[in-house]
Amino acid sequence: MNILLDPNLAYLLLLVGTLLGLLALVTPGTGGLEIGAFFSLLLAGYAITQLEFNLWALILLIVSLVPFIYAIRKPKREAFLALSILGLVVGSAYLFIGEKWYIPGVNPFVALTASLMYAAFVWLAVRKSIQAIMTPPMHDLSALVGQVGEAKTRIFEEGSVQVAGELWSARSKTPIPAGKQVKVIARDGFILDVEADSSTK
Numbered sequence: 001m002n003i004l005l006d007p008n009l010a011y012l013l014l015l016v017g018t019l020l021g022l023l024a025l026v027t028p029g030t031g032g033l034e035i036g037a038f039f040s041l042l043l044a045g046y047a048i049t050q051l052e053f054n055l056w057a058l059i060l061l062i063v064s065l066v067p068f069i070y071a072i073r074k075p076k077r078e079a080f081l082a083l084s085i086l087g088l089v090v091g092s093a094y095l096f097i098g099e100k101w102y103i104p105g106v107n108p109f110v111a112l113t114a115s116l117m118y119a120a121f122v123w124l125a126v127r128k129s130i131q132a133i134m135t136p137p138m139h140d141l142s143a144l145v146g147q148v149g150e151a152k153t154r155i156f157e158e159g160s161v162q163v164a165g166e167l168w169s170a171r172s173k174t175p176i177p178a179g180k181q182v183k184v185i186a187r188d189g190f191i192l193d194v195e196a197d198s199s200t201k
Contacts (some may be wrong), residue, residue, distance in 0.1 A: 007096040010047030011106040014092050015118050017041035018061070026126055028074050042171045052097045053105075071126075078127065083101075085122050089115040144184050147199035148197050151180045161194055 010069045011132035017040030024033035048058070064087030093115060096105025149163030151170070153195060154177055161170040161182055170192045176182055186193040 004043055004047045005050050005201065007047075007051060007105045008107050008110050010051065011092060011111065012114060012183060013040050013047070014044040014095065015114055017044055018088055018092070019118060019122060022068060022126060024123060026067070030104050048095070051105075053095050054097055057091045057095040060087050061095070064091060068124075081123070085119050088121055088122075108198045142187070144187055144192065145186050148199075149182055149184065149194075151176050151178050151182050151194075153178050155182070155194060161192060163192065168192045 004013075017037050020033050020037035020040060024037055027033065031076070064084045066082035066084075067087070071077040071081040071084060093104040093106060093111040098105040144163060147163050149161045149168075151159060151161050152167065153159045154175065155161065155170050155172045156175045157171055159170050159172075159176070161168055161184075165183060169190060170182070172194050174196070176194070176196050181197040181199075182194040183197040183199075184192050185195055
């Protein structure tokens with residue numbers, strides 16, 4: 001386990017762990033992200049307990065989660081996401097005590113390169129994930145009920161209709177010939193229950 005006592009490796013494990021943890025927050029339920037975050041942070045935590053560290057940097061890391069959680073719960077809060085990324089990068093780089101207070105405990109080249117990659121990836125990946133979560137569905141399937149379409153095949157126990165510019169599987173209680181106007185009366189998953197439209201002859 002002595003290899004884990006290298007501040008550079010501990011720093012990278014901490015970055016990977018927080019990255020996987022943040023991604024798990026915006027895409028919960030995958031399992032793999034949570035497991036990866038757990039083991040990375042567990043190994044980084046072991047190093048932190050064995051090495052000298054700056055308490056203020058550890059506090060900064062924990063506090064940085066607050067603006068991140070706020071950013072993913074509210075749309076258009078990129079400033080809070082940027083603040084969180086900055087806190088995580090600075091806190092992780094200065095977590096281990098260096099020769100002087102302004103010098104990170106990890107190799108400056110490693111800290112700079114990893115931090116830039118980390119910040120860029122989190123900014124892009126998390127923003128895209130948040131946008132995907134906040135985007136309303138392209139199709140409001142409940143709005144199909146009541147719409148009028150056209151039977152593309154004979155419809156009875158099965159058939160197909162064109163409604164709202166799309167082809168749907170359909171069924172009806174009475175036979176409806178192809179070409180007839182139909183009205184959607186219910187939806188069962190991706191199958192539409194239809195009836196002949198009485199408003200047309």
